Amino acid sequence: MSNDLFKNAIALTGGISTGKSTVCNLLKLHGFLTIDADKIAHKLLDENSNEIIKMFGEQYVKDGKVLRKELGKIIFSNEDNKLKLEALLHPKIKDEIIKESRIFEEANKPYFIDIPLFFEKMHYPIPKSLVIYTPKELQIQRLMKRDNIDEKEAILKISNQMDIEKKKQLADFVIDNSKDLKNLQNEVERVIGEII
Numbered sequence: 001m002s003n004d005l006f007k008n009a010i011a012l013t014g015g016i017s018t019g020k021s022t023v024c025n026l027l028k029l030h031g032f033l034t035i036d037a038d039k040i041a042h043k044l045l046d047e048n049s050n051e052i053i054k055m056f057g058e059q060y061v062k063d064g065k066v067l068r069k070e071l072g073k074i075i076f077s078n079e080d081n082k083l084k085l086e087a088l089l090h091p092k093i094k095d096e097i098i099k100e101s102r103i104f105e106e107a108n109k110p111y112f113i114d115i116p117l118f119f120e121k122m123h124y125p126i127p128k129s130l131v132i133y134t135p136k137e138l139q140i141q142r143l144m145k146r147d148n149i150d151e152k153e154a155i156l157k158i159s160n161q162m163d164i165e166k167k168k169q170l171a172d173f174v175i176d177n178s179k180d181l182k183n184l185q186n187e188v189e190r191v192i193g194e195i196i
Contacts, residue, residue, distance in 0.1 A: 013118040014132035017143040019177040033111040131171035
């Protein structure tokens with residue numbers, strides 16, 4: 001992999017429900033290009049729905065679309081299933097991210113790659129990282145509300161990822177998303193000022 005591949009890239013990461021997609025949308029409003037690893041993963045899941053049927057059974061696919069919520073139940077609670085799915089998807093996701101970032105590099109300006117598990121997996125030689133930070137208590141509350149789940153399930157989902165405090169320490173840039181949207185907009189503008 002050539003060194004100049006991710007030269008202008010900044011990995012955008014954080015924890016589950018810390019507000020990554022909101023920040024991505026705000027960055028787009030400021031004219032930044034973004035690559036969304038989750039969107040790529042969803043597209044690839046559907047494109048590989050036959051593989052999903054072979055691996056996990058046809059109850060996880062309907063009309064050629066993978067039932068992500070159902071599949072999630074057997075992925076989050078079972079390490080073997082998780083590894084099987086990752087082995088199928090991660091190389092394909094990586095190829096797609098590389099393809100898109102090659103195009104973005106031509107502009108020679110900073111752009112963001114939204115990779116939820118950037119620190120956990122470390123598959124990408126991206127020089128800088130931006131962490132969207134929310135204290136764990138707030139993260140749990142937001143996740144319970146967002147996915148309509150109880151506290152126990154929320155904690156289980158969050159525990160699948162590296163602790164948010166640790167990610168905050170590893171980051172080059174941090175956006176604090178523990179208050180309201182106005183504050184988040186100010187945080188985004190502050191970080192853009194640091195990046196440009």
